[in-house]
Structure formats: structure tokens, C-alpha cells
């Protein structure tokens with residue numbers, strides 16, 4: 001099953017730039033691992049915001065929740081998840097394989 005997530009990052013104002021940079025390094029590594037394992041199918045920055053749209057392919061909602069909880073920045077993100085179903089007008093069943 002496919003899910004799209006919007007993640008809005010909100011760091012506390014008191015957080016130092018060094019701590020933010022450390023979170024970003026850890027987040028990048030965790031995200032890369034999810035992409036290499038085919039769990040995260042892609043991620044895009046929302047223009048002008050410290051937010052992203054990312055797509056996940058998983059069969060288990062508890063696993064998806066655990067995946068989100070594993071993000072180093074999870075405590076500083078608002079995550080909204082939307083399940084995706086096939087659209088009758090889609091010209092392919094496998095959008096990601098055609099990329």
C-alpha cells in the first residue's frame with residue numbers, strides 16, 4: 001500500500017544551529033536507508049517551507065508508524081499521512097518503476 005506523508009519541521013527557537021545540523025545529518029542517513037530499502041519511494045521539499053512530501057510503500061500500519069517514530073527529528077515534526085488508492089485514469093500501475 002502507498003501512503004503520502006507531509007512532514008512539517010518545527011524546531012524550538014531555543015535549539016542551537018549545531019544541534020539542528022546534527023539532527024539534519026542523522027535524518028539524512030535514516031532517510032537514505034529507507035530509500036535504499038524501498039520503503040520510502042521518494043521525497044520532495046515543499047517550496048518555501050521547512051516541510052516535505054514523501055511517499056512510502058508498506059503493508060503494515062504499525063510498521064509505518066514505527067518508521068515515522070524512527071526519524072531522528074520525529075519529536076519536531078508534525079506528520080500528516082494519507083493512504084493512496086489506484087486512480088482509474090492512471091496510465092501505469094507502477095509509477096515509480098517507470099522513472
Ligand SMILES: O=C(O)CC1=CCC(=O)O1
Pocket residue numbers: 007009027028031043050051052071073
Ligand atoms: O524535511 C526535512 O528536512 C525533514 C525530513 C524528514 C524526513 C527527511 O528525510 O527529512
